[in-house]
Amino acid sequence: MMFKKGDLVKNDRTGRLAEVTRDGYTHRFMDAQDHEMVAEGMGHMAGSYGTAYDAVYLTGDRQGTKFRLRGSRGWKRVMPSEVEVG
Numbered sequence: 001m002m003f004k005k006g007d008l009v010k011n012d013r014t015g016r017l018a019e020v021t022r023d024g025y026t027h028r029f030m031d032a033q034d035h036e037m038v039a040e041g042m043g044h045m046a047g048s049y050g051t052a053y054d055a056v057y058l059t060g061d062r063q064g065t066k067f068r069l070r071g072s073r074g075w076k077r078v079m080p081s082e083v084e085v086g
Contacts, residue, residue, distance in 0.1 A: 003053050003069075003077060012074045016060040017083065020053045020069070027052035029070060 003009060007020040026049055030038075034046035051071045057063050069075055 002051070003071060003075075007077050008058075008080055008083070009055065009069070009075045010078045012076060014060065016062070017058045017078075018055040018067075018069065018075075019058055020055050021066070022054035024051040024053050024071065026050075027068065027070075 002024065003020045005020055005023050009018050009020060010016070011018070028047040028049055029052075030047040037043060037046040053069045053071060054066065055069045056066050
């Protein structure tokens, strides 16, 4: 799913809300195995590329924290009218 700056998004698993603060850009995502490959001199083969978005949490214990959102991982766009207040 493609997001754009200003979109309100919700995490499917945690229910946290966030606002996208930057349009999509290409990012190299790396997990623990990828970092091991880099340490062994195989960094050119490590990681996977995908679309990322900068965002800030609006709810939950991380409220106000900025983070990088991976577009294809558990987030969906919601309309402000869909959000329950209280």
